[in-house]
Amino acid sequence: MLERIIEYYRFINRPPYHEKSSGFRVAVLATVLISVVAVVKYGAVGWDAGALVVIEVIAGSTFSYYTRDRANLLVKIVLSVLLLTVFFVFWTELGSSIYDLRYPLVKLFLCLQVLHSFDLPARRDLDFSLVSSAVLIAFAGSMSVSSDFLYFIVPFFVIGLASLYLGHRSSLVAQSDLFVPAKKSHPGRLLAVTGLAIVPIVLLIFMALPRLSGFNSPYLPMTKVGNIPKSFEPFIKNPGYKNITGFPANPLPFSPDSYHGFNSFLDLRVRGILPDGIVMKVRSGKPEYWRAAAFDRFRGNGWESSEKKRKDISSGGLPLTVTHPEEASRYNVRGLVQTFFIEKRLPNTLFAAYAPRDVYFPTQFLKVDSMMSVLTPVTLDPGLIYTVVSEVSDVTPEMLRLSTGAITPENLQKRFCQLPTMSGAVGKLAQSVTRESSTEYERAQAICDYLRNNYPYDLKVKRQGKDENTVEFFLFNAKRGYCEHFATTMAVMCRTLGIPARVAVGYATGEYNSLTGYYEVSARDAHAWVEVYFPTFGWIPFDPTPGCSDPFTFPNKDTTWAGFSLLKVMGKTVGKILPARMRRGLKRSGLALGRAISRLGRGTSAFARWAWPLVPGMLIALAAAGVFWRRRRRRANLPRPAPERADGTARREVVAFGRMVEALSSVGLTRRTAETALEFGRRADASLGLGLCVKAAALFYRPRFTREPMSADLDELEHIVDEIETRLKNA
Structure with missing residues (x-):
């Protein structure tokens, strides 16, 4: 057996x-x-x-x-x-x-x-x-x-x-x-x-090919991390600013290794330019700001969080669901999946679009405050991968205008309208800028537009005094500044009007790489912006910094046809090795070509919108045409049948010769379109040395040119074809 x-x-x-x-x-x-x-x-x-x-x-x-x-x-x-x-x-x-x-x-x-x-x-x-x-x-x-x-x-x-x-x-x-x-x-x-x-x-x-945002990966990747502490202190650990937990009396010394805003406070007196270099890459279906922390208490020359305790988020499995009892209610939100690939050591803050909800991070516990700033037990080291599912706002300006008149909770109004002692000129300017605005949204947007249009962005702005109020310094003295100045000024001007506002820090969206489909975030993308509270809809971001878009709120960068941005990347690479004069000429030609392609692209896009349902039918038609062509090509290798006789003998030579053609095709010898049966037989005998193909071709022709049936010839033809098939199979 x-x-x-x-x-x-x-x-x-x-x-x-x-x-x-x-x-x-x-x-x-x-x-x-x-x-x-x-x-x-x-x-x-x-x-x-x-x-x-x-x-x-x-x-x-x-x-x-x-x-x-x-x-x-x-x-x-x-x-x-x-x-x-x-x-x-x-x-x-x-x-x-x-x-x-x-x-x-x-x-x-x-x-x-x-x-x-x-x-x-x-x-x-x-x-x-x-x-x-x-x-x-x-x-x-x-x-x-x-x-x-x-x-x-x-x-x-x-x-x-x-x-x-x-x-x-x-x-x-x-x-x-x-x-x-x-x-x-x-x-x-x-x-x-x-x-x-x-x-x-x-x-x-x-x-x-279009990059359709609906084609998102179903996977929620993350990496494992060793040596995770069982508990940790509820403050941010910034690798570039160690052992600093409170707002410093003197200006914080600038560190090129990390953004100074990733702390438990934001010192507005810091001056310095961060080096370029990618710190992380993000896969997301929509461009967002990758938020790290938010601050509610303004000191005059900086921000800090008034919360000293954070809620513990723990779970025996994934995901870790982030919630807080004092979190503001939000409506009209939608889920957004983001995966972060860390390439440079970053603080122990969870970078994510506001507001993070389900977190796939290699720990079993996190800490969160009421502003939905999340801390992790470990710093974010290179190679770390984690995924966050956020509930991002999906409101429109019309919705925000209609929210006027709704009641803001008293504790929230008091906390996020706090201001230190300062000049009344800031409040007067805010009233002047918003005098024609009738809703809170229009007032916030008017302040945002005013700062964007009247104050230039400048990283080399002069230093302010040690105890000088940053908003007054920015508006009436320097009249220029960087993102922290713009965000702080807008938040303070909103607060003078009784509009709850706060400052958030993190990274801007980064540059979209059309080849990989990831947003590449560099150290210079470190950013600060404003979050304004609207009843029913919660905290809505505004960005008053000139040159910065506001993907949180309304605009959405369309990456559907982002593949053509490869031409830009290739052009930059080739341009580095060309003479300046040639580069200028190519640039002018490229701009003209780009305008023409843009017009063509708009027309193609409009055509694609209504022609898209026809694509499946076109594919089916092409497939059917391919099958028809292949069958026709195969039939071209077979001899045409003679008129059928009453006894059916006129078909036997066609079938027999067709068997020989198929047998020879199986060894790589196919009949050419313009080749007669005798020519094909001679070529087959010359290539394979069988000595039977020419004889079979002659027997194939004989019954086709006679009126009388010739059964003996047909029997011999079939016998020869049987012999050819046997030899080819045994070869």
Whole structure:
């Protein structure tokens, strides 16, 4: 019984054909190794585990090559047991990674690659390795947050296409030992020319494809963090400003390593310019300000939070739901998923669009105040990934105008209209600016527009006095400043009118990278803005700083056709190596071309809006046309039937000759469109040495040019075709 089971197992695992092409095997191995290195680079496993996978795949592929003609029954049994073990481990890890299934899946495919590499006797096994490597490179692409993924995807496609070509070539050779390749074939040259033609075509397609905001990843990725403290103090830990918990008596010394606003206070006397450099990348379906903290108490020369305690947010699992009993009620909000990829060490504040609700962060507890500023137990170190689902405001100016007349809670009015002793000139200016405004929204917007239009942005503004009021210094003395000055002045002017306002700090949206689909946030994107309270709708952001958009409120950067911004990136890169005069000429030409493309794009966009429903029908029509063309091409290789006779013998030669054409096509010899049956038979005999094809063609012609049935000729034709099919199958 056991012998029969073993024999049956050996029978069902016998390869139909042992792959002999070493070039095909080497190309597949190179493709697999590229995908393995890519997933290791983007954090699927550590470099030590990745190196072990590479060594094992190479060893397994070598073993498979030298044992391809053996049954290897014992090896297959061992691999089957190991495969079951791998699946058991996979299901175990799956339970602890329900928020991002990619990591256990990619580990599974890495293990499959290793195990499968020890059993690659046939072409189908190598094809499976190619499919598995495509899954791995897709994972690497999903985790890539920069353009360096091109260094993996380009060689992967080049070598992958070479693998497919070599595999197809090997399959043609395997079908007949007499297959003779074309003498003037240059596959390397053809591959190079095809590659050069494909690159610009793919680039144009990539730029033309819409980036639809609805196509969001269902995964909520985050990384694990070790050495998490069991408790932590409720204040911000800024790596650039250590051991400072209260507002300083003297101006805070500037640190180029971190933004001074990421503290428990905001000192408006600080002067300095942050260096450029990416601090994090954000994947989000909508541009927002990545808020870190907010301040409610104005000191005259700075801001601080009046809250000394924060609510603990804890949970045994994910997500961590952020709430606070004193949080202002908000209506007309919608969910927004954001994933943050930290690239430079940042304070222990949770950067997110206001207001964070569900947090996927590698800790089991957080702290939050009533202004929805969230603290984490650890600083945000490079490599950290976390995801936040925020409830962002979705109001319109009309909605905010209608909120006038609603009652603001007394405690909120008192807290966010607090002001120190200061000159009455600020209040008079606020009244003058808003004298024609009838609603709180219009007053806030009038102040915002006034500051934007009358005060320039300047990072090199002179220093104010140690105890000088920042708003008075900005409005009546310096008359210029940076974002903290603009935000503070607007908040104070709103408070003089009885409009609750506060200052928030964080990062601006950053620059959208159309190649990766991420917002790249640099250190210079550190920013301060204003949040104004409206009954029913809660806190609404305003940005009075000149040159800054306000994605929180109304504008929304359309990234649907952002692929064309690649031209801008390419232009900047090429422009650096060109002479100044040539750059100016190209710039003028580019502007003219851009205007023309813009007009064309608007027309195309308008056409696409109403033509979009026709796309499925067009695709179906193209598919049907392709099927019709293929069938017509196949029929062109078959002879045309003669008029049918009463006894049906006029059809037998057509069927028989058609069988011969199909048999020859299976070994790579197809009949040309303008080729007669005799010409095709001579070429087939010359290529394969059968000596039967010309005779079959002659017998095919004979009944087509006679009125009388010739059964003997038809029988002989069918016998010859049977012989041709038998020889080709046994070759």
